[in-house]
Amino acid sequence: MLSRIAESLFWIGRYVERADGTARILDVHLERLNHLPLEEQQSVARDLLAVMGAKPQSDDFGLPELLHALAYDKASASSIAGSLGAARENARRARETVSQSLWESLNTTYYGLNQHRKDVVGTYRFCNWVLERTAMVRGLADTTVSHDESWLFMVLGRSLERADMTARMLSTRDVQSAGMSWVNMLRCAGAYESFIRTRRAAFGDQHAAEFLLLDRLFPRSIVYALRDADECLAKLDPSAQRVGFINDARRIVGQARTFLEFHRTDDLMSELPEHMERVQKAVTQASDAISRKYFNQADEHAWVGEVS
Amino acid sequence: MRSNQKGDCLIPMSDLFQDYSEAAARSGAYDEMFAPGQVARKSYGQVSGALRELSLADVSARADSMARTFLDRGVTFDYAGEERPFPLDIVPRVIPADEWDVLERGVAQRVKALEAFLNDVYGRMAVVADGVIPRQLITTSAHFHRAVHGFEPAGGVRVHVSGIDVVRDAAGTFRVLEDNVRVPSGVSYVLENRRAMAKGLPEAFGQQHIRPVEEYPRRLLSALRKTAPAGVDDPTVVVLTPGVFNSAYFEHTLLAGLMGVELVEGRDLICRGNRVYMRTTAGEQRVDVIYKRIDDDFLDPLQFRSDSMLGCPGLVNAARAGGVTIANAVGNGVADDKLVYSYVPDLIRYYLHEEPIIANVDTFRLEEKEAREHVLDRLHELVVKPVDGSGGKGLVIGPDASKEELDALRRRVIADPRGWIAQPVLQLSTVPTLSGDKFGPRHVDLRPFAVNDGDDVWVLPGGLTRVALKEGSLIVNSSQGGGSKDTWVLANSSQLPAEAIPRQSVRVREQVSVWPVESNWRDRQTEQQQ
Numbered sequence: 001m002l003s004r005i006a007e008s009l010f011w012i013g014r015y016v017e018r019a020d021g022t023a024r025i026l027d028v029h030l031e032r033l034n035h036l037p038l039e040e041q042q043s044v045a046r047d048l049l050a051v052m053g054a055k056p057q058s059d060d061f062g063l064p065e066l067l068h069a070l071a072y073d074k075a076s077a078s079s080i081a082g083s084l085g086a087a088r089e090n091a092r093r094a095r096e097t098v099s100q101s102l103w104e105s106l107n108t109t110y111y112g113l114n115q116h117r118k119d120v121v122g123t124y125r126f127c128n129w130v131l132e133r134t135a136m137v138r139g140l141a142d143t144t145v146s147h148d149e150s151w152l153f154m155v156l157g158r159s160l161e162r163a164d165m166t167a168r169m170l171s172t173r174d175v176q177s178a179g180m181s182w183v184n185m186l187r188c189a190g191a192y193e194s195f196i197r198t199r200r201a202a203f204g205d206q207h208a209a210e211f212l213l214l215d216r217l218f219p220r221s222i223v224y225a226l227r228d229a230d231e232c233l234a235k236l237d238p239s240a241q242r243v244g245f246i247n248d249a250r251r252i253v254g255q256a257r258t259f260l261e262f263h264r265t266d267d268l269m270s271e272l273p274e275h276m277e278r279v280q281k282a283v284t285q286a287s288d289a290i291s292r293k294y295f296n297q298a299d300e301h302a303w304v305g306e307v308s
Numbered sequence: 309m310r311s312n313q314k315g316d317c318l319i320p321m322s323d324l325f326q327d328y329s330e331a332a333a334r335s336g337a338y339d340e341m342f343a344p345g346q347v348a349r350k351s352y353g354q355v356s357g358a359l360r361e362l363s364l365a366d367v368s369a370r371a372d373s374m375a376r377t378f379l380d381r382g383v384t385f386d387y388a389g390e391e392r393p394f395p396l397d398i399v400p401r402v403i404p405a406d407e408w409d410v411l412e413r414g415v416a417q418r419v420k421a422l423e424a425f426l427n428d429v430y431g432r433m434a435v436v437a438d439g440v441i442p443r444q445l446i447t448t449s450a451h452f453h454r455a456v457h458g459f460e461p462a463g464g465v466r467v468h469v470s471g472i473d474v475v476r477d478a479a480g481t482f483r484v485l486e487d488n489v490r491v492p493s494g495v496s497y498v499l500e501n502r503r504a505m506a507k508g509l510p511e512a513f514g515q516q517h518i519r520p521v522e523e524y525p526r527r528l529l530s531a532l533r534k535t536a537p538a539g540v541d542d543p544t545v546v547v548l549t550p551g552v553f554n555s556a557y558f559e560h561t562l563l564a565g566l567m568g569v570e571l572v573e574g575r576d577l578i579c580r581g582n583r584v585y586m587r588t589t590a591g592e593q594r595v596d597v598i599y600k601r602i603d604d605d606f607l608d609p610l611q612f613r614s615d616s617m618l619g620c621p622g623l624v625n626a627a628r629a630g631g632v633t634i635a636n637a638v639g640n641g642v643a644d645d646k647l648v649y650s651y652v653p654d655l656i657r658y659y660l661h662e663e664p665i666i667a668n669v670d671t672f673r674l675e676e677k678e679a680r681e682h683v684l685d686r687l688h689e690l691v692v693k694p695v696d697g698s699g700g701k702g703l704v705i706g707p708d709a710s711k712e713e714l715d716a717l718r719r720r721v722i723a724d725p726r727g728w729i730a731q732p733v734l735q736l737s738t739v740p741t742l743s744g745d746k747f748g749p750r751h752v753d754l755r756p757f758a759v760n761d762g763d764d765v766w767v768l769p770g771g772l773t774r775v776a777l778k779e780g781s782l783i784v785n786s787s788q789g790g791g792s793k794d795t796w797v798l799a800n801s802s803q804l805p806a807e808a809i810p811r812q813s814v815r816v817r818e819q820v821s822v823w824p825v826e827s828n829w830r831d832r833q834t835e836q837q838q
Contacts (some may be wrong), residue, residue: 002589092382096561100565104382
């Protein structure tokens, strides 16, 4: 398939998952934030934004600004509206490749972005709506697109972004350690029921973090997401080698995953920030390596004529 | 008056058509739906019956839902950087079988003549030697490209796809208004309109056989594959688009999607050794046929505009060497030239030894001194068009123009008589069109599309009917406030399958529970619920 199209599909996967993750994080934190005194609210809002990878645009940064920056700002790639807009724009460029229903669901989602009240209450509903729409997009991608190369690129983007979003989700714990309970953290990832059923009585911060980080069966855990990414990469480039990996992306993703899986620790909580940074760095590097290998258009326009 | 449950008064259909006959009389045009005296023509029987059943509320709800579907599906055109849905009116345009038969033959005849003309013009120029058309006229055409002179394109076809614009004059006669053999657009709306209408006005479809349009992409693909360079067994076809900001981008994606081929931009292509390749995730892949949706000027910076970033350097040389088929061929614009248009009836006689089936609109060639003087005296009653314009650009309608506009036009015509033609103002035929809370007559044209695979010219039944949404307006272009209508060609009995295939009735299948295999599980279920 065309490199340009592959790139679009990869980014559709990433942006949709990013919107989903951001909506989950925003939804959970909004409740806490709303109860805080104004001053604390402002500093927490700032920190939260920093965890999501953006900088506040003005000094006066409070709850309404946070909502704008994470939910409604169409110009920013780290907001929900911006991600969904970008996903739709990518789908528009790859429209003949994605299925009509996938395109249509992204397109109607895009047109639905404006139909929400932008206050705190409206944002709860907005987050919920985003979770529904992204679930629908994922479902349509899985059921109406052949699971060939094009789908693999989408899933690859989705898995990498998912690992990244779960890492950010765990990092937000630092932002308001006082209030962010492990219950909320699990709810945020939609993992509460799964966790309770597997761990039964063993709850607490440590176990919850472990679950989201290392569980081999829960699909939003970092280890699971990285394994998904690894599988996609292997299917995209099935060349078997006796020694090592030529494919940078596979090496990076595999290293990050095995480091987590084989790491032994007594105090996960204190190491958490470091782990999270490793995961996020690995995702960025892997994404770059994938671009280099599959999407490279560096030598585009060998000919640039004189302008007469 | 009927009323609904809530007690609102629903306006019966006759009220929706209340002022129609006066408005139709004002325009003096041929109305497609009603014969004089507001009697629905036979071909419109089913449509008018369906509309009579609907209230204003029904009609507007359906129109809204059709518009919404278009936006959701992304059936849009780009206008000034904004995506707009292409307005589709709820009343279809219906063409009876016998009228279509004439149009179909006429369009095919025209395409064959233009194909022969292009081959000749870029080859021996016999048409000039035989005195049918002056050499100067061809060589001064802005779209006569010397870069493609002197070779026959791979596959031997130049006009793979064409759109011949026809209109009906006040007497009800079809006439050709212009030929589009460069990059005719609009066929995507034909396909989408039919889908939308099937859901928007299902009542009007029943009991009559409307010829389907959905085979177009298949026909196009097979024509493109058939004209691939010699020796290629399984040709790779691509659609070349200028990109997402082009006004017809939707059409490019739709056609590529329906044909199941890649949609490429210039930067996806590479020319090497007179072969064309595209960059894919698995390396470079050879491209055999390019369905080009870019203007010639931007296609190849080596031959045309050297600052173009939309094309790919080397395409024209590859085509010349026979390494790739470009559809439509480069240089076709010379046949679109409106001065050449005025010679097409002669060209048909010259190449095909036939009389033209559809007449031209009377056209004054302003290069000829006598015609020019005649026209300059009557500018206020004529339509004056630039010879190489498309999309209604630069056209001046005399009766609607101010004195200043006419004076400016006069100066431009005198300065460049080769650049303009003049035609009488045609009252294009009208079709009822929803506007506000009632139907009014609005002017329409028709663009039938033809696909030429080298052996045979196939004309898509129907085509794109464009409608000027403003009362009295004669400009139907989408960039200037035009909309479209679904175009139905009724089949006559000979086109219907002679004998319907008998349908086998389907037996009602009992729901079988495979697991758990318990005969009495239903009883147990009720038991448990108690």
